Amino acid sequence: MSFEILTYGFMHRALIAGVAIAILCSVIGLFLVLRRYSLFGDALAHSSFGGIALGLFAGVYPLWTAYAVSILSALIITKIKDKYNISGDASIAVLLSAGIAAGLVIISFSGGFSIDIFSFLFGSILLVSVNDTVLILALTGAILIVILLLYRQILYSTFNEEQAKVSGIPVEKINYLIIFMAGLTVVTSIQLVGVLLISALFVIPNVTAIMYGRGFRQTAIISISFSVFSVLTGILISYIFDITPAGTIVLFSIGLLAATMGIRSLGLLSKK
Amino acid sequence: MNAVEISNLTVKYPDVKALDDVSFVVKEGDFLGIIGPNGAGKSTLFDAMLGLNTAYSGTIKFFGQDIRQSKKYHKEIGYVPQKPEFEKNFPATVSDVVRMGLRTESDENKIDEILQQLWIHELRNRRIGELSGGQLQRVFIAKALVNNPKILILDEPVTGVDQQSIELFFSILRELNSKHGITIIWSSHDLDAVNRLANHVACLNRTLFFHGESEKFFSDDELVKQYSEASMQEHMHHH
Ligand SMILES: Nc1ncnc2c1ncn2[C@@H]1O[C@H](COP(=O)(O)OP(=O)(O)OP(=O)(O)O)[C@@H](O)[C@H]1O
Ligand SMILES: [Mg+2]
Numbered sequence: 201m202s203f204e205i206l207t208y209g210f211m212h213r214a215l216i217a218g219v220a221i222a223i224l225c226s227v228i229g230l231f232l233v234l235r236r237y238s239l240f241g242d243a244l245a246h247s248s249f250g251g252i253a254l255g256l257f258a259g260v261y262p263l264w265t266a267y268a269v270s271i272l273s274a275l276i277i278t279k280i281k282d283k284y285n286i287s288g289d290a291s292i293a294v295l296l297s298a299g300i301a302a303g304l305v306i307i308s309f310s311g312g313f314s315i316d317i318f319s320f321l322f323g324s325i326l327l328v329s330v331n332d333t334v335l336i337l338a339l340t341g342a343i344l345i346v347i348l349l350l351y352r353q354i355l356y357s358t359f360n361e362e363q364a365k366v367s368g369i370p371v372e373k374i375n376y377l378i379i380f381m382a383g384l385t386v387v388t389s390i391q392l393v394g395v396l397l398i399s400a401l402f403v404i405p406n407v408t409a410i411m412y413g414r415g416f417r418q419t420a421i422i423s424i425s426f427s428v429f430s431v432l433t434g435i436l437i438s439y440i441f442d443i444t445p446a447g448t449i450v451l452f453s454i455g456l457l458a459a460t461m462g463i464r465s466l467g468l469l470s471k472k
Numbered sequence: 473m474n475a476v477e478i479s480n481l482t483v484k485y486p487d488v489k490a491l492d493d494v495s496f497v498v499k500e501g502d503f504l505g506i507i508g509p510n511g512a513g514k515s516t517l518f519d520a521m522l523g524l525n526t527a528y529s530g531t532i533k534f535f536g537q538d539i540r541q542s543k544k545y546h547k548e549i550g551y552v553p554q555k556p557e558f559e560k561n562f563p564a565t566v567s568d569v570v571r572m573g574l575r576t577e578s579d580e581n582k583i584d585e586i587l588q589q590l591w592i593h594e595l596r597n598r599r600i601g602e603l604s605g606g607q608l609q610r611v612f613i614a615k616a617l618v619n620n621p622k623i624l625i626l627d628e629p630v631t632g633v634d635q636q637s638i639e640l641f642f643s644i645l646r647e648l649n650s651k652h653g654i655t656i657i658w659s660s661h662d663l664d665a666v667n668r669l670a671n672h673v674a675c676l677n678r679t680l681f682f683h684g685e686s687e688k689f690f691s692d693d694e695l696v697k698q699y700s701e702a703s704m705q706e707h708m709h710h711h
């Protein structure tokens with residue numbers, strides 16, 4: 201195998217951006233999974249599809265409109281859920297279809313599907329620009345710093361809202377913050393795996409890591425490692441064999457999940 | 473000094489008035505047992521005291537401070553809920569859970585100390601979802617205590633726990649109260665247990681039926697009988 205590919209600028213950018221997104225999705229995803237919000241990433245991704253279509257239609261950089269729509273829907277979904285007492289999964293289903301429906305209508309107005317739309321649907325990490333990479337790194341850094349600073353509050357309100365409230369933690373604000381950060385993360389990650397596969401990055405490494413039966417920090421570290429591993433190997437392998445990176449990345453992380461399940465059912469993960 | 477001062481507390485839910493004009497005082501160092509049948513309003517009282525329900529009328533004061541005015545009371549209170557609810561496969565160990573209760577920078581020694589005090593140190597690295605009811609209960613008490621609270625509030629914490637664990641739990645409570653001077657407010661169905669542990673009793677059944685020293689209550693057969701009958705009636709009423 202040739203290591204020449206590692207010298208290409210676009211490959212550097214893809215790998216750096218990919219690793220940042222892998223870390224970000226795994227961390228945000230862990231909190232979402234534990235809050236029974238596993239499909240939330242999916243819902244936001246689909247609603248940002250509407251945002252992307254809007255951007256393409258209006259001639260604005262599509263990721264900007266996607267950020268706006270994603271964050272807005274994240275906040276709306278939370279408000280609606282609280283106010284009308286709709287269950288989480290139902291409100292996610294509504295948001296998900298609303299985004300796609302709006303996207304489709306806007307696309308047909310603007311004369312049908314284009315190459316651009318496909319790259320957002322399925323990801324385009326090998327095409328990521330220097331500016332995109334810088335933005336991805338900055339956002340990842342900012343979100344991780346916020347999470348580290350508010351680590352106890354976020355963890356405690358994820359564990360049990362009521363008890364966190366009794367301890368004086370502003371649970372509602374923390375909830376909105378997480379949702380807001382999830383909105384940012386989703387749009388940022390669209391470049392890696394596309395709209396359709398985002399929730400894979402949020403959910404699979406975390407479900408896998410939780411099976412190892414460790415404490416919170418170790419679980420987060422296991423999840424990040426798996427996520428980064430899948431993204432790195434996924435990008436490299438997909439380039440070498442000329443297949444789609446998004447699909448390869450997700451299949452790799454599913455492979456890790458299957459392997460973990462295998463190890464576990466052999467009894468190798470039971471208590472020390 | 474009064475640790476807790478509740479005046480004219482009334483809580484209405486859409487269908488029921490759960491508490492009606494309840495007033496009582498808990499002095500620092502008291503061990504108060506709140507007894508009352510199912511649906512008497514014990515959890516409702518705690519929800520209001522803990523700031524989980526702000527739709528009440530009347531006033532609640534901790535150490536002279538109205539909780540509507542000051543949020544400082546949060547740090548003086550440790551709370552053990554009736555049913556600690558959490559995701560069964562939550563990736564948290566016992567020490568992770570106790571650490572959540574810790575307000576200041578993570579102080580591992582304090583965590584070890586409290587786990588030892590509650591006889592659960594060997595469970596330190598076990599996942600929270602794997603524990604038995606009695607072990608879980610002590611973990612949540614550890615979490616409530618790790619901040620050195622002045623008041624410990626426990627909502628019916630012995631349901632589904634075996635006799636031996638209950639005894640251990642009682643001796644822990646007694647020690648916290650007498651040695652460490654922690655004010656304890658404890659709700660229970662169990663008259664005998666309250667008789668053994670608490671030095672004050674409040675009989676709650678929507679209204680406050682009795683409040684005073686437990687000796688006074690338990691030495692007065694007529695009072696105990698009245699209380700039991702009242703709660704029986706209430707019980708039948710509910711079914
Ligand atoms: N969130 C709520 N909405 C409406 N009614 C409620 C609510 N919580 C409690 N109630 C009602 O208020 C009354 C008091 O309930 P509460 O839970 O305070 O009783 P309790 O003394 O804690 O009972 P238990 O011993 O069963 O725990 C009951 O009639 C209950 O049905
Ligand atoms: Mg109750």
